[in-house]
Structure formats: structure tokens, C-alpha cells
Amino acid sequence: MSADRLKLRHLRCFLAVFRSGGISAAAEALSLSQPAVTKTLKELESILGSRLIERGRGTAKLTIQGEVFMPRAAACIKELDRAVESVMAADSKMEWHIHIGSMPSTETSLVPAAVSIVQQDVPAAVVRISTGPLKYLATMLLDDQIDLVVGHMPALDQMVGLTFEHLYVEPFLFVVRHDHPLASARPCDVGALKKFEMILPENSPSDNAHVARLLAAIGLTDDITDRIVAMAPAFVRAFLLQSDAICVVPEGMFMRELATGELTALAIDTSHSLSPVGVILKEDAEIKPPIEVMRRAFHAASKNREKPGRWSAPD
Template identity: 35%
Template sequence: MQRSLADSRVKFRHLQCFLAVAQFGGVQKAAESLAITQPAVSKTVAELESILGVRLFERGRHGAVPTREGQLFMPHASACVSALRQGVDLLARAEGTAAATLDLGILPTVATAVVPPALKLFQTRWPHVVVRMVTASNTELLARLKAGTIEFAVGRLADPERMIGLSFEQLYREPLIAVVRAGHPLSTGAAPPAALLERFMVVLPPFGTLIRQSAESLLTAWGAPPLSSFVEMLSVSVGRALTLENDAVWFVPFSAVEYDLSRGELVRLPLPFAGTEEPVGLILRTDTQPSAAARALIDAVRNVTRQRIAPAVDKTRSPKRRRAAP
């Protein structure tokens, strides 16, 4: 088929359905996200495959996986959809008929420290913007970013193969710590024996996340025995409730509980070693540019982390470590 003819037949709905199926790995969830029927999604993707003359997905028991051709087409489809949305938002904002929209993703363990001050700074310059925020695991944020459903993410540096097509700008390095409620039996002046951990609920990041690896390193360095039971989650609100009400020992990034630590509601366990640190940063696509509103919020995130969060995290390190840093 001639390229000019194919170009004229590809519609916005084709790109939307293609990107949704690629993001969610199947027709059912893609249909739910687009608020249309499954047959409509399947028909639209089939139309696009017919127009392009290639198969875009391998379909099987595990859902729909992009083919080589689908992977090649994905960044261009995403850039097209993103550019159209940005143009519509800018026109609507210029005419005063509607607010601009901004879609971003952020880790739930980072959001509580970054979002409030960053949005406060952002809204002084962009008061008429609808901010749609997704909090999810790092893996899901990267998938959404590649699919073009968010403009940027605040997350952690992943394995090289998962960062293909993405850029990472480090904002700060954050330690994982263990916290308990004030007055908890383990919150003594000295480092508690690791064997006592078996008496309490332990809350860990989900398996497969970078901070779970840090938690396991902490437990090993502490000399803790294998855990017979524990709770896995990323939710900061539920982790906080379990720590305050169920006497849980919570392994969590420092910035997620900085406010509770400053108020004395939670206490950092005085473990006899330093926790491992993971880089937190801005993640963007390399094949497209963020909108003006997104650039403004990115600048706000940079300012907040540089002026408030990074210095607060740095205080958690020992004086010896700070002197050794370059």
C-alpha cells in the first residue's frame, strides 16, 4: 500500500486503541480504560493492522504482546497522540474555554514528600491546569510513559533494558529505613536484636521492586532470620496505619515518613548500619518534548527536591559518610 494512502487512513482512534492495548497488555483492560467495548477495540486494532499491512500484536493466553513492528511503531504513535493533546490544550487555554491538562506519574513512596510543595509552586504560575496524577510501581510508570499516557514520571532508575527510549535525571539519593511507632518495644536507645523482629508484623515493599532489594539487604545486614510472614505493599497511608495501630515494623523510604518522624509519631529504628540508597529522579521519553505545563511542573519538582528534600535526606547520613562524599 502506498504510504500517502496509509497516512490518510490512520485515525486518532486507531492510535488510541493501539497504545491502550500495548499499555495494558490486552483488549479487556484497554477497552475499560477507553470506556468502549472490547469488540470495538479489537476491530479498531485490526483496521490499523490492515492499513499498515503488518501485525502489531501477538495474541495468546497471556494477552497481547507487541510484535517487532508494533514496538517500532509505538513511539511514533505515542508522539503523535501526545502532540495532538498538547496542541488542543494550548488552544483551549489560549481561548479561555478550558483548562490545560497535565498527566504525570509518581511513585507512592515519593509522592507525599514531592507533590504538595511542587504543586504549590507550580500553581502560582499555572493556576488553570487540570493535573491528573497516577501513583504506581516503577514498572507501571515506565510502561505508561512509553505508551504516552503520562508526560513524565518521578521514579527510580531501572535496569538498562527497561530504560530504552527513556532518560533519567537524578534528583536525589534516598535511603530505605525501618520505622516503628513512638513507644514501640523496639524503639529503645540501642540497636534491637534482630531475633525480636519475629514478634511483630513486618511491612515490606513488593517483591520485584528496587526498594524491596534494599529492604532485603537491610534485613541481611541486621542478621534477621528468614521471615515466616510479612505484608507487601507500596501504599504509604496503609503502611502508616499498620505501623501506628498494629505495632508493625515498616521498611520505607525516608522521605515518605519524614513528616511523621519530625512530629514524633514514628521513630526510626536505631539499626547498627547505614541503609542502602536508591536514586530518585525525573524520567522522560527521548523521542518527544514535554508540554509547556509539564516543563513548568518539572522545574517545580527540581526546585523542591534541590531546596528541601535532598538536604533533608542528606541529614540522615552519618557525618563520616557526608565527609567522604565527593
Template identity: 30%
Template sequence: MKIPRLLDGRLKFRHLALVDALSRQGSVVSAAAELHVTQPAATRSLQELEDILGVPLYERGPRGVTPTVFGEAFTGHARAVLAQLAQAGRHVVELADADRGTVIVGTHLAGSNVLLPRAIAEIKRERPCLTVVVKEASPEALLLELEAGRVDFVVGRLTAPAAERTVRRKLYDESVELVVRAGHTLAGRDGVELADLADYPWILPGAETALRREIEEFFARHAMQLPMNRVETTSFLTVRQLLLETDVIAALPGLITRDDARIVRLGVPLDPIGHSVGLTLWAGRALGPSAEALIESLEATAAGMASQNP
């Protein structure tokens, strides 16, 4: 098989954007809608790209498209090119106006509610014209955003093992605690056991999260089933409001409860459930000045928080 000539002018950036969208959306219709083109135009672009490469990139089925081994490989390269171009454009703008710029940070529950707001507040005092864009999603979704360059880095819980082609920087360790509202019947009670919590409503993390799997293992070690009366969510706004207005029990990072006197921890330890909070970056990708500045603020903020959470 001859090596495709990808620099002869036939390969366009719309081809790269298309394979990125197709691999995420799983259908030509959805990818076309995301790219604001018609379905026939997206189909033609895919056919052009497969002709250029000389291999099928997707298997067509009644429910959409699935990347072939060639499609998976090429999508990774396409996302790397798109990410570098996006970063290059923003880097030039920041060099032209050092006081401005944009940093896009991805986050999930363990990093979004204490560490990140404090770090943003600190950097905005120094650089008020810096735009900080925060994207909240599951860790798995954020890794795709990171790979494609749609976020500069991710801040939140560091789950093991690290994804391929990523670099992680630990900022601090944090415990996970069972919490309720301050007026809850269990608040302040001594000698509370896990079995005493079975009849209360619970909030659990989504099934796709590492914390959910750890909680399931915790219940299994105590020979108990997960509560039947439960809400499953990773939205902290939803968790907080339900905690304040109902008798739910939730598992949350410890620092969150220390910032709100309306939420108190129960004396039921979740050991060994805990986690490291830190940064996830894409290996080998240079960051712009704005992203580096926010990372410095996060590191300084985390150092102060670590002293509060020995």
C-alpha cells in the same frame, strides 16, 4: 516481503489503539472491554491490521493472545504514534490558553508522598487553573503508561539500569529506614539489632519492586529469613495507617518519617539500601508547557529537600 503501505487509508487509529490494549491486556475480550467495543469488532479489527501488515501479530491460545515478534515491534510504534497525537492535542490547547492546561504524572512510593505534593502545591500557587493528574502504580506499570503517552513523565525512585528509550534525571539521594509508630515498644531503644525485630509484624514492598529485592538481600546477608508475619503492599495510605494503629515495622524513604512525628526510625541501619529520586521521561518526546512547568517546580523543590537530607 514488500513494505506495507500504511498511509493508503486502510490503517486507522482504532487499529493502533487495539494493539496497545491487546499487548497490555493479553486477551481480545479484555481489550474490547477497555475500548468499549464488542469482541467480534475487536477480532475483525485485528484481522484487518494483520492483513494490512501481512504478518501475524499475536499467537492465539486458550488463555488469550501473546504478541509475536512482529506484534511486539508494531506495538512500540503504535504507542509512539498515539502518544505523540495525545501530546499534540494538549500542546495546542495549552498554547491557546497559557494559564490552563493539564499535566499527567506517574508516581510510586518514593516520589509520591513528599516531593510531588510539595511541587504541586508550589506550582498551583502560580498557576491555579493548571490541572495536575497523578497516577500511582508500580514502576513497571508506569513505564508502559509512559511509553503509550498516558503519562507525561514519572517521578520516583530511579532503579538501575534505565529502561530502553527512557531518559532519567536525578533530583536527590535518599536513605531507606526501618520505622515504627512513636508508641512502639522498640521506639527510642538503644542497641536494637535486626534479630530483635524477627517476632514483630512487618510491612514489606511488593515482590515486584526493586526495594523488596534489596530487603531480601539484606536479610540474607544477616542469615535471616523474611518475617513470616507480614503484609506486602506499595500503598502508602495502607502503610501509614497500619504503622499508626499496630506494632508493624516498615522500610520507608527517610524523608517520609521526618514529616510525621507519629512515626520514628529504629536504630537498625539498612546500609547500603538507599536510592536516587528523580524523573523518568520518554526519549525524544517533546513535553508541553504544563509538564515543563511541573518539572521546574519538582527540581526547585528537590533542591530544597536535598539540603534537609545530606
């Protein structure tokens, strides 16, 4: 006898006859004809080489071999049903949830695109998003309060206990409103920047390695006194549109506004400020299915960033 010849229909048919007490009742429960049920039982008995059910007029009774086989067949079907239920539960609102941390640079671009992809694949997914600076999100990640972080690569001394999965690189830009006094300058006079209020992502440029490199490369130092410390996209956008302030931000933060012309980047070479963007995980994190789905969504979304409809979910 080879178990490979056994089919689920054999087990389900056998159990239906046992539970209903007869061929006719089992056929009705399975929505099959009586001859089909009888044929399936004979196939099972032939595979096992033993008679499992004594058939009488309108009744069916287990043989000794049937009594031995029944609980194991029932356990097999029960485990299979549990396996199916667990997979279905992974897509339910009760089970499929993930908490991600987003730095401001990805809050308005990569994250919405990735979440859209996840919703297409798992309509019942619950995605919770927390935003904030790297130090805050990294602490939450290490404390198991969130599942992953997406944003710019931390400095090496901030990577203790963390791993970084690269997605793409992007520059930091000097961004202003479209009709700013310096908006049309080609090239822009770097010395003129000090005449305007600056919005920086940290209290001083030296607090952010990427900004520090950028400002040093163009000849600006840490002595910028007229500044606002902010990275909340909604506030920065609103303040830029109503003032002559200049903001130093990653390209992805205002990609849509730059594409529509609502905001513009000053004509200053910032190619030397390229910064890696990726997914940050706890070093010993268990990669559960929701985390893996979210990681793949970030990869899929990042591939669209150079297309005309930037950050849109793929077809």
C-alpha cells in the same frame, strides 16, 4: 525604507482608519486624539515613502499603495494576536494540563510540594496524578498515558526506552509507631526484627533491589514469612499506628510523621541503602511547556527537603 522602524502602533492605527472609514472614528476606537492618529499615519507614510490614505472632510480612502499594504498589515496583526492567544491558552484549563505518575515514596512529600509550586506559577493548571509501583507507571509512560514519572531510579533492565533525571538520594528506613517495643533500643537488635510482622514494598525482598541490599547488609534474608505486601502510604501509616508491625520504606514516604514523632525509625544503620530519586521520562518524549514547568517544580521542591519546613513551597 527599513521595516525596523515600523511599530505596532503604526499598523493598528492604519487599520483602524481603514476599518472605521475616517480619522475621527479611528481616534475614538483607539481612544486617541485626532491629531495623534494623523501624526501616526504620517509617520507610517514617511517610513514607507508612499501615501496610503487620501483624507477628505470626515472621510478617508485607501490609495493604490494603501490597498496593497492593507491585507499584509492585517495579516501581520492577526498572526501576532494569534501568538498572544496561544500563550494565554497555555495557562487556561483547556490547554494547560499534565498527567504525572508518582511512586508511593514521593506521593506524600515531593509531589505535593512540586504541585504547590506549579499552582503558584500557573493558577489555572490542571495536574492529574496517578500513583502505583514502578512497573505499572513505567508501562503507562511508555504507552503515552502519562507525561512523566517521579520516584526512585529503576534498575538498569527497567530503563529501556526511559531516561532518568536525578534530584536527590534518600535511604530506606525501618519505621514503626513511636511507642513500639523496639523504638527506644539504641542500637536496635537486628535479630529482634523477625519477631514482628514486616510490611515490605514487594512480595519478597529480592523483588526490590534497594530492599534486598538493605536486608542483606544487616543479615536478614528472603525468609521473612510474616509479612504484608503494601506501599500505599495511607494504609501503611494506619496499620503501623495500630500494630507492632515494622515497615521498610523510603525516608520521604513518612518524612512528616518522622519529624513530628508520630512514627520513628529504628536505630539501624541504613546508610548503605541510599537510592536516587528523580524524574523519569520517555526517551523520545516531546518536552512540552507543561512538562518543562513540572520538571522545574520538582527541582525547586527537592532543594527544600533539608530545610526546617521540609517540602514547603519556596517563597
